[in-house]
Amino acid sequence: MPDRAVFKAHTWDAYCRVNKEFASRTLEALRKSAKELDDQERFETCPVVWIHDYQLLVAATTIRQVVEEEKLRCKLAFFLHIPFPSWDIMRLFPWDDEILQGMLACDMVGFHIEDYCLNFIDCCSRRLGCRVDRNNMLVELAGRTVHIKALPIGIPFDRFVQLAENTPRFLKLAESEKIILGVDRLDYTKGLVHRILAFERLLEKYPEHVEKVTLLQISVPSRTDVREYRQLKEEMDQLVGRINGRFSMPNWSPIRYIYGGVTQEQLAAFYRDSAVALVTPLRDGMNLVAKEYVACQIKEPGVLILSPFAGAGGMMHEALVVNPYEIDKAADTIHRALHMPLDEREVRMKQLRHREQQMDVNYWMNSFLASMGAVNNSDEADPLSTKMTPLTLDDFDQYLNNHVDTICKLSLILDYDGTLAPLTSHPDLAIMPEETKRVLERLSNMPDVNIAIISGRNLENVKKMVGLDQLTYAGSHGIEILHPDGTKFVHPVPFEYAEKLRELVHDLEKEVGHSGAWVEHKGVLLTFHYRETPPQQRDEIVRRACNIFQKAGFEPHEAHMAIEAKPPVKWDQGRACIHILRTMYGADWSERVRIVYAGNEAAMQALSGIACTFRVDSSPTVRTGANFRLEGPDAVLTMLKWVEKQMNKRSPRLTRSPRLSRSPKHQRKQNMLDYSLSFEDEEDIGGNTSSTFLTNGRQKRYNSNCRSSN
Numbered sequence: 001m002p003d004r005a006v007f008k009a010h011t012w013d014a015y016c017r018v019n020k021e022f023a024s025r026t027l028e029a030l031r032k033s034a035k036e037l038d039d040q041e042r043f044e045t046c047p048v049v050w051i052h053d054y055q056l057l058v059a060a061t062t063i064r065q066v067v068e069e070e071k072l073r074c075k076l077a078f079f080l081h082i083p084f085p086s087w088d089i090m091r092l093f094p095w096d097d098e099i100l101q102g103m104l105a106c107d108m109v110g111f112h113i114e115d116y117c118l119n120f121i122d123c124c125s126r127r128l129g130c131r132v133d134r135n136n137m138l139v140e141l142a143g144r145t146v147h148i149k150a151l152p153i154g155i156p157f158d159r160f161v162q163l164a165e166n167t168p169r170f171l172k173l174a175e176s177e178k179i180i181l182g183v184d185r186l187d188y189t190k191g192l193v194h195r196i197l198a199f200e201r202l203l204e205k206y207p208e209h210v211e212k213v214t215l216l217q218i219s220v221p222s223r224t225d226v227r228e229y230r231q232l233k234e235e236m237d238q239l240v241g242r243i244n245g246r247f248s249m250p251n252w253s254p255i256r257y258i259y260g261g262v263t264q265e266q267l268a269a270f271y272r273d274s275a276v277a278l279v280t281p282l283r284d285g286m287n288l289v290a291k292e293y294v295a296c297q298i299k300e301p302g303v304l305i306l307s308p309f310a311g312a313g314g315m316m317h318e319a320l321v322v323n324p325y326e327i328d329k330a331a332d333t334i335h336r337a338l339h340m341p342l343d344e345r346e347v348r349m350k351q352l353r354h355r356e357q358q359m360d361v362n363y364w365m366n367s368f369l370a371s372m373g374a375v376n377n378s379d380e381a382d383p384l385s386t387k388m389t390p391l392t393l394d395d396f397d398q399y400l401n402n403h404v405d406t407i408c409k410l411s412l413i414l415d416y417d418g419t420l421a422p423l424t425s426h427p428d429l430a431i432m433p434e435e436t437k438r439v440l441e442r443l444s445n446m447p448d449v450n451i452a453i454i455s456g457r458n459l460e461n462v463k464k465m466v467g468l469d470q471l472t473y474a475g476s477h478g479i480e481i482l483h484p485d486g487t488k489f490v491h492p493v494p495f496e497y498a499e500k501l502r503e504l505v506h507d508l509e510k511e512v513g514h515s516g517a518w519v520e521h522k523g524v525l526l527t528f529h530y531r532e533t534p535p536q537q538r539d540e541i542v543r544r545a546c547n548i549f550q551k552a553g554f555e556p557h558e559a560h561m562a563i564e565a566k567p568p569v570k571w572d573q574g575r576a577c578i579h580i581l582r583t584m585y586g587a588d589w590s591e592r593v594r595i596v597y598a599g600n601e602a603a604m605q606a607l608s609g610i611a612c613t614f615r616v617d618s619s620p621t622v623r624t625g626a627n628f629r630l631e632g633p634d635a636v637l638t639m640l641k642w643v644e645k646q647m648n649k650r651s652p653r654l655t656r657s658p659r660l661s662r663s664p665k666h667q668r669k670q671n672m673l674d675y676s677l678s679f680e681d682e683e684d685i686g687g688n689t690s691s692t693f694l695t696n697g698r699q700k701r702y703n704s705n706c707r708s709s710n
Contacts, residue, residue: 004188004228007094016058019102023062030072048374051078051106058102061621065105069535075384076106077372081153082285083311084116090123100128101621104139107384108147108372112286112311117148129615129628131395133388140388142620143631147384151368152315154360155288160295163268170269171216177252178338180215181274183267183289184281185222186259188232191282191307191324192219193239196255198280198330200243203254205328206335211252213338215278216270218258233259271296276303276337279310280324286311290319294352301349303337305330316355318348391635396642399628400596403612404646408594409448411584412643413577413607414636415599416455416462419616422633423560425532427457427520432466436633439640444470446647452580454478454573454599456564458523472584476524477566477602478576483583493524493567501526504552504565512545524567531561559600573599574606596643598636601625614639 026049033047051059060076067074080103090096100123103109111117117137124130124139131140137148171179180199184190199215219236223229240257247254262270271277277293287310294304294316306312306319313321322333373382404410414420420440421430443449452472455462459475459482466473474481481489501521508519508528516532528545530538545563549556554565566572577597585593595611597603604613604625615626616636630636 002089002092005092012095016098019056019059020062022056023059023066026059026063027066027072030067030074031070034072045073047074048369048372049074049076050368050372051076053079053081057099060105061098061102063105064620075108075372075374077108077110077368078103078106079110079151079368080116080285081112083283084111084119084123086119087123087126090119091127096123096127097623098621100124101141104128104130104141104144104146105620106146108149110149110151110368110371112150112152113314114150115314116285116311117150121148129624129626131388131391131629136386138386138388141629142618144620145387147371147386149371151364151371152311152359153286153288154356154362154364155291155295156362157291157295157357157360160268160271160292161298163265164272164296164298167265167269167272169273170266171273173214173273174252176212178213178275179270179273180213180276180278180334180338181270181293182215182217182278182280183270184217184219186219186229186233186236187222188228189281189283191280192217192232192236194282194324194327194330195278195280196236196239196243198324198327198334199255200246201327201331202334203243203247205331209335209338210247210254211249213254214252214256215254216256216258216274218260218262218267218270220261221259267292268296272298274302276305276334278305278334279312280305280307280322280330281310282307282324284310284312290316291356294349294356297349297353300342301345303340303345303348304352305333305337316352318351391630391638393638393642393645396639399614400612400639400642400646403594403596404643405594406650408592409450409585410643410647411581411593411595412443412449412451412640413580413595413597413599413603413611414451414453415616416453416457416465418560418632419599419636420453420633421465423531427461430465433633433637436637436640437466437468439637439644440466440471441468443640443644443647444468448650449643449647450584452577454576454580454603456522456525456527456559458525461522472580474573474576474580476522478573478579479524479567479569479571481576481580481583487583489579489583491569491571493569497524497567500553501565504549504554507548507552508545511548512541515541517541517545526565527559528563528565529561530563572606573602574604577603577606596639598630598639 030047030049037045049063060078063076066072093099103120104124109120111120118134121132121134121137121139124141125132128141132138139146139148173179182192182195184192186192196215196217203210236257240255244253244255271293274293277290279287279290279293281287284307290304290306290310290312293302304316304319306316306321307324308314308321309324313319320333320337322330324330371383373384416432417423417427417430420436421432424430440451444451450472452474453462453466454474454477456477457465457475459473459480462475463473463482470484472481472483479491479493504526505519505521512528513519515534515537517528517530520527520529530541530545533541542563546556549563549565557564557566581589581593581595590610595607596614597607597611598614598616600617601615601622601624604615607613608625613626614628614630614636615622615624616630616632617624618631630639
């Protein structure tokens, strides 16, 4: 029911706070359990945390983060008791990525039926860019494999049989009168209005049922403080009143409407004594009313009418299935049920009862725990040990086949830290693997491939770390750009910025430069690193560091376990990417060039829709606008190998890209023209719209509003 959805940021914040509180209490229990065990027991024991339903969709995010930091052993499981929507519905939710990431923080996620599993897997693939295995129901996020499983819930079958056997009759009926039963919460997903209209149509179309059949509808009050639910109650009251007024006889009313709860004993008696059960929701996770009705059919069997939009509709095949939106067909189905011969009713009900007795609530619980490896014998393999197969070249057929063609030029734009080189405790230790360097070198020599490396490092450092010619290098998040022909672009930075940066360095080193935290001054950028700080101190150190940034007049930017201070200019990696592409290919490049970007989030928005983007990050909670996710540099290397393989299929050419083979003088002129076309209307700090180009060590300044100077 997407038209009824209302999204408010403050209610989402409250939801997250509640989830964190549940997570906090769970962590307390895990810590207490760990303290009570000796070292050997802790090694052998792995507690299972089983989270239930939509109220706690993101609780596992906090639990997962803390148990990994504190090295607590546990398995996390989640079961959703409502339907999981398809992608076209899920994408309406503003925080859909956080919901999916919260569920994927678990080791196993369970749903009632396979359709919900496939919807979830599809959303993980489309929204998060996860690798998925639909055949084996696996999802990979940040290197972790999450198992997805369909586990239909059951009921305490024997308990309902016992109630049906021992409870007296509550309904006083004429000898030939039959009861059609409906039991629901008063909820717009239950299809109550459609059900009442179908019953009215039955009396219109088949008048022989007048005075012979009564609809007993029990509607349990729900969310009475919500306007939509109050409106539904009013609509139901009016509808029941109108139909009763239309068809009632002195000794008979067509609808008995109970607005309120009933005891389990009364409910079991109603189930037992009803000829037909109408379970026709518009949307329902499983619907246990259908199962309870079947359990209580211990005398002459009745008929179950079931909606295909309930999870039970895909399992209880012997029921009569009807679309509740088809009022006429629903009336026909009720008529058929009322006239169904005894032998057919017996066959259908016997099969239904046998299945539900076998797959009761205890069977469901034990199946779930067994799937988690919580009830296995010591010599049995852990059912969660199955992992996604390692990333291969073939995986990129799915990602890039429709993007890298045999005609257009290809531009690869790659970040360095965490993308080409692994993240390390110190930037100087982040060395790109030799194999990656060799693949990049071969690609850079291909005439239809251009490569740009963009990084938060300063220009000289990133060029030194990569160590390849014929590449474009962008340092300081694109503020400095060096093209293969020697042309250099520098975005202007206010003069007073340097002094403020020195003061910020001093304050950070004095206040929070301890416990493994340190400050890196990179010319026009500053980075505060906290990767090596103790986990229990990290939140406080980060909070204090952010306050220092803000007091100094800088907006803190989150990086890989670090905080960056960037110049206050209208320039970022996204703008730098566009500038690089225009410099390489001209203003009409989008029709002739295919782009692949791999890195962090800064450039995703600028390249959205015009590039195939990969977010390279091992964090399971990072939000991204990328098309796909890659875990780290090894996955990026596999991607580069796939690109090399595809580009090698092309017919060989003798020259590189025409734009890169122009004379330096011609190239510099084109560079300045492209920059003018792209940014002539932008005002920078102090209204200054100038840009700086450095060529062969000489600096010239051009006003972007004066094309004649070019």
